[in-house]
Amino acid sequence: MLISKKAQTITISQTLAISAKANKMKAEGMSIIAFTAGEPDCATPSYIVESAKTALDQGKTKYTPSSGTELLRKAIVEKLEVENGLKYNFKEVIVSNGAKHSLFNALYAIIDDGDEVIIPAPYWLTYPELVKMCGGTNVIVNTTKETGYKITPAMLEKAITPKTKAFILNSPSNPSGVVYSKEELYELAKVIEKTDIIIISDEIYEKITYGIEAVSIATYSEKIKNQTVVVNGLSKSYAMTGWRIGYLACNREIADAIDSVQSHMTSNPNSMAQAAAYTALKGGSEIPAQVKVYEERRAYMLKRVKAIAELEAVDPQGAFYLFLDVSKSYGKKSKGEVVDSSIKFCSKLLEYGVSCIPGSPFGNDNFIRLSFAVSMEDIEEGLNRIEKFIKELV
Ligand SMILES: Cc1ncc(COP(=O)(O)O)c(C=O)c1O
Known part of the structure; x- marks a missing residue:
């Protein structure tokens, strides 16, 4: 074959x-x-488009560090601190070609063949495919109308086995639009805190909410932050889907592993898109x-x-x-x-x-x-x- x-x-x-x-x-x-x-x-807001043109005129057309420019990574550190209450060193931030790429990198860095990954359903259809690509086994937990299409701590606890390596959480969710409250997230965090499971927290829709604030589960405690890979990107928040800039933040051990993987896979994210992403993060959002x-x-x-x-x-x-x-x-x-x-x-x-x-x-x-x-x-x-x-x- x-x-x-x-x-x-x-x-x-x-x-x-x-x-x-x-x-x-x-x-x-x-x-x-x-x-x-x-x-x-x-x-894409015009101030962002203009900054990419300037980047081209300034010759920002060469390789950058594999994890992204220090400038952009530091802007992401600032964003995570100011907007999400999460403190990272810029070396714990990796910029990739879209959040989809960040998710792949995160899973690739932590999954061994046969490791189980818990995914609440309904889920974004890419997650199970990425898990399979990395050799993992999907453990799908079906949520219901009764649970508000959210996974509960009891459901999470029941799905955990000695083989569980990661738990993918997506709030706000694609496709359901559900947003976990801070209290709900912290109850899930309590379950994970008793284990060494890694939470992959996909927060790409965080800015698009209706009457509720999206909170990161990583804010629960220092231990949970250390066990969480926060994934985000500019596609949805800044209407920058085609620019392909996403990022993640996590502990240094995982970040270093991802840096090595990415250095061989793509060398670096697109240089002018990184310049534009920096402007987007610094310049405020429309x-x-x-x-x-x-x-x-x-x-x-x-x-x-x-x-x-x-x-x-x-x-x-x-x-x-x-x-x-x-x-x-x-x-x-x-x-x-x-x-x-x-x-x-x-x-x-x-x-x-x-x-x-x-x-x-x-x-x-x-x-x-x-x-x-x-x-x-x-x-x-x-x-x-x-x-x-x-x-x-x-
Ligand atoms: C839940 C979710 N996560 C991640 C992504 C990936 O976004 P991108 O790779 O454009 O940054 C999408 C895109 O549709 C999404 O819906």
């Missing part, structure tokens, strides 16, 4: 087939409203205005969805996704075909001109995910079409 066993375990995104179909229909002239966006629908925009769309979508008996939304307190339980429609038919899964729901909905992401790759087949990083006009029309689709199910 040409392809390695490891590569064979990696699942190609199940959403690609639907996206490909949506694109084909669009190319054929059909109107498609896409609720699939995983990125802000606003431009994100509060964008969060207000998301908030209006979120409220509108919730209102519309609540009026449709067959749909039940998780009230998102963060990020920009509406995770929608559509399972009441399962068993009914659309144009002669039974809708019995999230993939089937999405593919039949596409015939009504709406594309969205099925819940199965996120670990819950009862749901679909609608992004609200989409214009209000599209949201209105998209919801009209969803309503029509549901009404016409028999």
Whole structure:
């Protein structure tokens, strides 16, 4: 066999087939409203773009230290202290090509073959794939409506075995939008504190919340901070998805291991994007205005969805996704075909001109995910079409 066993375990995104179909229909002239966006629908703020142009003019076009420039790492240290109450040395901060890369690096640095990684479901679909790439075993803990789609301390405790190496926590969450309160995080921290498990805390949506502050679990105690890899990035907060700058902060032992890995894997993150990221962190954010925009769309979508008996939304307190339980429609038919899964729901909905992401790759087949990083006009029309689709199910 040409392809390695490891590569064979990696699942190609199940959403690609639907996206490909949506694109084909669009190319054929059909109107498609896409609720699939995983990125802000606003431009990177111009002061950040300008700083990248300046960096180019100044010749910042060469290799940088593998973990990122000292300037940027020190700006991240300052951000973590001022905004998150976490004190790090800049040598404990590693800048990478996006938070996705930071997550891979963190897992690669700590996972041996067969080590278990606890992931609450629904989860961001990349986590289990990264764990597999690193030779680890996924231990998926299914959360429910009763637990507010959050893992509880009892559920966490039950999932821990002598093989558990890490626990991936994502708050605010993609896809559900749930945000753990400080109290909830600290109860989870108490469970982890009794072990030597590493928490990978993905905080990439921390600035996008609605009436609740996102807290880092690493603030619980010095021991927990030492056991936590805090992952963040500029993609969502500064509308910089294409720039590919993410970072992590953790204890020096893990940071040094990641530094070595990254030095061979990519040499360093892109030099002008690092300059732009520095400006973004120093220059303040235009994100509060964008969060207000998301908030209006979120409220509108919730209102519309609540009026449709067959749909039940998780009230998102963060990020920009509406995770929608559509399972009441399962068993009914659309144009002669039974809708019995999230993939089937999405593919039949596409015939009504709406594309969205099925819940199965996120670990819950009862749901679909609608992004609200989409214009209000599209949201209105998209919801009209969803309503029509549901009404016409028999
Ligand atoms: C939960 C979560 N973590 C991490 C990322 C990765 O972000 P990036 O690699 O663009 O920094 C994403 C992107 O969609 C995400 O949703």
